[in-house]
Amino acid sequence: MSRQADKRTAILRATLKLIAEHGFHGAPTSMIAERAGVGVGTIYRYFRDKEELIHTLYEELEARHRAFVMQGYEENGPIRDRFYHLCRNIYRYLLANPLEFRFLEQYFDSPYGVAKMRQKLESAGEPFHALLKEGKQQGIVKDLPTLLLFGLIFGPMINVIKDHDSGLLPLNDVLVDQVIRATWDAIQR
Amino acid sequence: MSRQADKRTAILRATLKLIAEHGFHGAPTSMIAERAGVGVGTIYRYFRDKEELIHTLYEELEARHRAFVMQGYEENGPIRDRFYHLCRNIYRYLLANPLEFRFLEQYFDSPYGVAKMRQKLESAGEPFHALLKEGKQQGIVKDLPTLLLFGLIFGPMINVIKDHDSGLLPLNDVLVDQVIRATWDAIQR
Amino acid sequence: MSRQADKRTAILRATLKLIAEHGFHGAPTSMIAERAGVGVGTIYRYFRDKEELIHTLYEELEARHRAFVMQGYEENGPIRDRFYHLCRNIYRYLLANPLEFRFLEQYFDSPYGVAKMRQKLESAGEPFHALLKEGKQQGIVKDLPTLLLFGLIFGPMINVIKDHDSGLLPLNDVLVDQVIRATWDAIQR
Amino acid sequence: MSRQADKRTAILRATLKLIAEHGFHGAPTSMIAERAGVGVGTIYRYFRDKEELIHTLYEELEARHRAFVMQGYEENGPIRDRFYHLCRNIYRYLLANPLEFRFLEQYFDSPYGVAKMRQKLESAGEPFHALLKEGKQQGIVKDLPTLLLFGLIFGPMINVIKDHDSGLLPLNDVLVDQVIRATWDAIQR
DNA sequence: AATGAATGAGCTTTCATTCAT
DNA sequence: CATGAATGAAAGCTCATTCAT
Numbered sequence: 024m025s026r027q028a029d030k031r032t033a034i035l036r037a038t039l040k041l042i043a044e045h046g047f048h049g050a051p052t053s054m055i056a057e058r059a060g061v062g063v064g065t066i067y068r069y070f071r072d073k074e075e076l077i078h079t080l081y082e083e084l085e086a087r088h089r090a091f092v093m094q095g096y097e098e099n100g101p102i103r104d105r106f107y108h109l110c111r112n113i114y115r116y117l118l119a120n121p122l123e124f125r126f127l128e129q130y131f132d133s134p135y136g137v138a139k140m141r142q143k144l145e146s147a148g149e150p151f152h153a154l155l156k157e158g159k160q161q162g163i164v165k166d167l168p169t170l171l172l173f174g175l176i177f178g179p180m181i182n183v184i185k186d187h188d189s190g191l192l193p194l195n196d197v198l199v200d201q202v203i204r205a206t207w208d209a210i211q212r
Numbered sequence: 213m214s215r216q217a218d219k220r221t222a223i224l225r226a227t228l229k230l231i232a233e234h235g236f237h238g239a240p241t242s243m244i245a246e247r248a249g250v251g252v253g254t255i256y257r258y259f260r261d262k263e264e265l266i267h268t269l270y271e272e273l274e275a276r277h278r279a280f281v282m283q284g285y286e287e288n289g290p291i292r293d294r295f296y297h298l299c300r301n302i303y304r305y306l307l308a309n310p311l312e313f314r315f316l317e318q319y320f321d322s323p324y325g326v327a328k329m330r331q332k333l334e335s336a337g338e339p340f341h342a343l344l345k346e347g348k349q350q351g352i353v354k355d356l357p358t359l360l361l362f363g364l365i366f367g368p369m370i371n372v373i374k375d376h377d378s379g380l381l382p383l384n385d386v387l388v389d390q391v392i393r394a395t396w397d398a399i400q401r
Numbered sequence: 402m403s404r405q406a407d408k409r410t411a412i413l414r415a416t417l418k419l420i421a422e423h424g425f426h427g428a429p430t431s432m433i434a435e436r437a438g439v440g441v442g443t444i445y446r447y448f449r450d451k452e453e454l455i456h457t458l459y460e461e462l463e464a465r466h467r468a469f470v471m472q473g474y475e476e477n478g479p480i481r482d483r484f485y486h487l488c489r490n491i492y493r494y495l496l497a498n499p500l501e502f503r504f505l506e507q508y509f510d511s512p513y514g515v516a517k518m519r520q521k522l523e524s525a526g527e528p529f530h531a532l533l534k535e536g537k538q539q540g541i542v543k544d545l546p547t548l549l550l551f552g553l554i555f556g557p558m559i560n561v562i563k564d565h566d567s568g569l570l571p572l573n574d575v576l577v578d579q580v581i582r583a584t585w586d587a588i589q590r
Numbered sequence: 591m592s593r594q595a596d597k598r599t600a601i602l603r604a605t606l607k608l609i610a611e612h613g614f615h616g617a618p619t620s621m622i623a624e625r626a627g628v629g630v631g632t633i634y635r636y637f638r639d640k641e642e643l644i645h646t647l648y649e650e651l652e653a654r655h656r657a658f659v660m661q662g663y664e665e666n667g668p669i670r671d672r673f674y675h676l677c678r679n680i681y682r683y684l685l686a687n688p689l690e691f692r693f694l695e696q697y698f699d700s701p702y703g704v705a706k707m708r709q710k711l712e713s714a715g716e717p718f719h720a721l722l723k724e725g726k727q728q729g730i731v732k733d734l735p736t737l738l739l740f741g742l743i744f745g746p747m748i749n750v751i752k753d754h755d756s757g758l759l760p761l762n763d764v765l766v767d768q769v770i771r772a773t774w775d776a777i778q779r
Numbered sequence: 780a781a782t783g784a785a786t787g788a789g790c791t792t793t794c795a796t797t798c799a800t
Numbered sequence: 801c802a803t804g805a806a807t808g809a810a811a812g813c814t815c816a817t818t819c820a821t
Contacts, residue, residue: 027780030781046322046323051814051815051816052815052816052817053783053814053815053816056782056783061781061782062781062782062783063782063783063784063816063817064781064782064783064817064818064819065780065781065782065783066817067816067817067818068780068781072816072817073816073817128321129321132317132318132321133235165390165394167387167390167391167394168381168387170372170375170380170381171372171375171381171387171390171391173371174367174368174371174372174375174391175368175391175394175395175398177367177371178363178366178367178368178369178370178371178372179363179364179367179368179398180367181367182362182363182366182367183359183360183363183367186359186360186363191359192357192359192360198356198357198360201354201356201360202356202360202363202364205354205356205364205398205399206364206398208397208398208400209364209368209394209395209397209398210394211397219805219806240789240790240791241790241791241792242789242790242791245808250806250807251806251807251808252791252792252807252808252809253792253793253794253806253807253808253809254805254806254807255792256791256792256793257804257805257806261791261792262791262792405801408802424701429793429794429795430794430795430796431793431794431795431804434803434804439802439803440802440803440804441795441796441803441804441805442796442797442798442802442803442804443801443802443803443804444796445795445796445797446801446802450795450796451795451796506699507699510695510696510699511613543768543772545765545768545769545772546759546765548750548753548758548759549750549753549759549765549768549769551749552745552746552749552750552753552769553746553769553772553773553776555745555749556741556744556745556746556747556748556749556750557741557742557745557746557776558745559745560740560741560744560745561737561738561741561745564737564738564741569737570735570737570738576734576735576738579732579734579738580734580738580741580742583732583734583742583776583777584742584776586775586776586778587742587746587772587773587775587776588772589775597784597785618810618811618812619811619812619813620810620811620812623787628785628786629785629786629787630786630787630812630813631785631786631787631813631814631815632784632785632786633813634812634813634814635783635784635785639812639813640812640813
């Protein structure tokens, strides 16, 4: 990897850490540069402005996240198995990467990311999209708007992981499976 | 209502609106004052500082919200009925007051409000708390940590209302009842 | 004494106390009003603005101070006796009224009071003025500019009292007499 | 000298000038920046906050002042000679640098500098300290508390220079020697 | 390519003063 | 006469962005 890529990566990493730990407020460019071990000006060689830096960071995290989640995914398996697979992997990934989770949370709740969120959920590439559609057709999943089903799946997920990361609700594999089960109960016909 | 109360109210209203619409960033004191039709200094006659203004706003909204939600609540009714009652009222209130919803969302996701959130959820006064405890004892509700059950209830709620307010998922009474039903399925044994 | 005079006096007293204890910075009009038990606006009924309030306070303190100092002063007594009399009384007064001393210090060191200081020292009414003039004529006091002699007298006085008030150099009658003696040595031929 | 040092120096100089001429009140950061020919933000690159700027300014002036005063000082010379040497140099320095004198005056009379003052006067490095101690031991100097002797020396000095700077008492070498003589008479046994 | 010194708009907060009651 | 709510100019300080090196 070139020196260039090193700096770029260092900047992205520093941004992730600072925003995750201290919010957007706690991540001035000067601090990002310092933590990344580069000059402030350097940030602007790799990213047009702070906004672009943040969007780029999101895109890269998203890609990594998706790659992990899709590992071993059987596109043609039974609905319920695929649902469990996806959910388990998401929980696993987010619990293993609390910094990324904190960042994503902030990102989606900020003016930066609301548009991105929608776009993502509605994209055909989104595996849950196909899953739920099929499930509804097969009469396994409740016949509700997809966005509503998304809410039933991701809503609990976000809350529960937040509580885990803040130490209030320590999760383990059993508990995670129980939430997924409950989520399935929610969307299942 | 006195002139005084007018100004205080105007400031709170302006704050609600600006934070709901543009986030904490988009609500500098100068703009709050302008929107409220008062001088900047006036804000500081009614609130020690910006932080107190925001906390006060939260407290007032919270009180109004709770009063609405508890209307006609039968503390000794059947679990399921009480669950529906609370959920329906919360949905109704938040859908009727999108500004308040946006504000509360921001508030709880900010360093301002995380503590408040916990405190609130764990308080004995929180009607859901008693409800879920009873439900678990009676074997009607899944035997999961209360915080986890909260996640299953409020997670979908937040997501779904957010989507409604952004125009992506127009809700109506039928749809709301369907989400509540799904939520019940999630927590029910 | 009328109600009016009461308020005026209360305002002046509060001003003295606050400025002496916390400096000009620590004496906003709102706090003066509060301590005086009057409304803020009331201050402006008795004094054109804050500046006038402070100047008036100075004038009143000055008059009281002078009255005390001149008690029992023999205008035609021997130079040395008159010198001791004046010095002793000034020390006595300022040590007994630390608040006034603190205020006067601040006053003279601020843009408010430099002019007043000069004016006072040069005024014919100033008893030291006549004293030193005579002393010089009689060949008892060094033939130096009066202002310089003032410096030799008041300079040590201010320093020594400041140190006393701050607890670093506790004074007593003996010590005070020794300073006066030293001051006399300084100006004596 | 580098650009950097230029700006730092310009800021310090502007601060000195403004505080000397208009007091702490008359030296807002905006005005300091303007007078220094830099942006406001630049001040904060060199100094953490305004307080640090002022303390630093003091330290630098103090160092320069001390270096000047100690030139040619014979630590083992006769008490009287050393006394004259120190006094003459202090007068010379302060008369040649009226801005610094005004600044130091304000500094010591403000909450910023009272502690510094004490610390300085009591430090073993303070040459007057040793001088007076010795003088007392040898029976040349009056047996009075050192702080009181300091008052007798610095009190007149401050007053007299103040009067000189304000144009009321133009000093020259002869006059200065006469004050020092008078000061010596004050502390001498 | 990389730097970081320099910038100034914009933030929150204070306070002397006014004026309707 | 007396009040204190209302005001806004001005304070100290931060930070995204630029640009000479």
